[in-house]
Amino acid sequence: MGDEISIGIAIGKVILIGEHAVVHGQPALAMPFPATKVKTAIYRKEGSLTLDCFFYNGFFSEVPDRLLGLTTIIRDIVNSFDEKLEDFRIRIESTIPPERGMGSSAAVAVATIRALYDFFRQPLTKEDLFKWANISEKIVHGNPSGIDAATVIGEEPIYYIKGKSFIPFPFKLDAYLIVADTGELGKTQAAVNDVRKLIDLNPQKGRSLIEQLGFLTRNAKDAIESKDIVKLGQIMSKAHLILDKLGVSNDKLNHLVSVAMRNEALGAKLTGGGRGGCMIALAATKDEAIKLSNKLILNGAENTWISNMGVDGNEE
Ligand code: MEV
Known part of the structure; x- marks a missing residue:
């Protein structure tokens, strides 16, 4: 070499x-x-x-x-x-x-x-x-x-x-984040372009959805600062619904998000550009995170990772 x-x-x-x-x-x-x-x-x-x-x-x-x-x-x-x-x-x-x-x-x-x-x-x-x-x-x-x-x-x-x-914004939370890969290529650029088109064509709807997401992000920051993981989970799930309305989710992401919610996730949403790619779910304990991760794999996730939000570093 x-x-x-x-x-x-x-x-x-x-x-x-x-x-x-x-x-x-x-x-x-x-x-x-x-x-x-x-x-x-x-x-x-x-x-x-x-x-x-x-x-x-x-x-x-x-x-x-x-x-x-x-x-x-x-x-x-x-x-x-x-x-x-x-x-x-x-x-x-x-x-x-x-x-x-x-x-x-x-x-x-x-x-x-x-x-x-x-x-x-x-x-x-x-x-x-x-x-x-x-x-x-x-x-x-x-x-x-x-x-x-x-x-x-x-x-x-x-x-x-x-x-x-x-x-x-360094934080430590007594919670676990599960990342699940749909196995589908995400389409960030197309999704970003389509959101822009939506805002251009229907500014009232587009801007309102974007502002709602901004509001949820500020609330998520407050929830993290007050270590309220239940609230954080709820906010994440609300954000997913808005991202779906924006047109950046897809069937597989929605499916994995509902699998996570049926299996006691505190919240779940797509992450990143969407239209494929990955979703995340929040769990209160390591056991619940492992259970969720297994359920996500059983239900079509190609791969999962578990991150301990209370310590530096991640574990698979
Ligand atoms: C991509 O990881 C996140 C997006 O918000 C695009 C961007 O911020 O450039 C979808």
């Missing part, structure tokens, strides 16, 4: 509440998700640049559209160092399911930027990291709010308002 390995790591993210509304100026709450991560390794080698592969749990899943943002920033970063693209090889391995609303594209970009700066012995500032990650995200997602890159780079929960503030 060659030597001089530089490694860059980045972890995935989960949006607790406020997705889509955040694109339109409302707040959102997101947290890092260390159970999923990306590793980019760079090797010195003769020949042309090779984007070796993109692995998700051992499966090769190269999606050219998704890689366009990445290849663009790789080229531009290398050019900015006055280096040549020819003589290295990049290998990306990820346990973040791609295109499932878990921050895969942002994490791949961040891990790769970190590895590139290390490889070329360049000091990497947070500003550079944001700049390049957001360039890549714009190519992949059109006009993203920036919440994915901010959460992946910050590696702590945040309360985020597009273009305004990005407040670290």
Whole structure:
């Protein structure tokens, strides 16, 4: 393979509440998700640049559209160092399911930027990291709010308002978050575009739904601050209904959300861009989280992760 390995790591993210509304100026709450991560390794080698592969749990899943943002920033970063693209090889391995609303594209970009700066012995500032990650995200997602890159780079929960503030919101809750993958590719960009169309065509309805989501996010923040997990769960479920009205859910997401609610979840909703991708459910105890996770798998989830919201880090 060659030597001089530089490694860059980045972890995935989960949006607790406020997705889509955040694109339109409302707040959102997101947290890092260390159970999923990306590793980019760079090797010195003769020949042309090779984007070796993109692995998700051992499966090769190269999606050219998704890689366009990445290849663009790789080229531009290398050019900015006055280096040549020819003589290295990049290998990306990820346990973040791609295109499932878990921050895969942002994490791949961040891990790769970190590895590139290390490889070329360049000091990497947070500003550079944001700049390049957001360039890549714009190519992949059109006009993203920036919440994915901010959460992946910050590696702590945040309360985020597009273009305004990005407040670290570290919290510990005596609760468990279950993330379930529908197994269907999410369609963030199409969903974001359709929400915009809905707002353009029917501003009263569209804006009202976006504002209701913003209201729920502020309430969710209060519920977290007062450690009221029952209320938080109820707010999450309300947010799912509004996201469904916005047209960003789908049958499988709705199915898994109702499976979770029938099995004593405190609340459940889609997470991220929707139209596929992942859903989340809140459980009060580890036993309930494991039970819920099993039920979700039995009812069609492709994969699940359980995150302990009371301690740092996640467990599967
Ligand atoms: C994607 O993770 C979250 C969305 O709100 C899009 C964005 O914020 O850019 C759907």
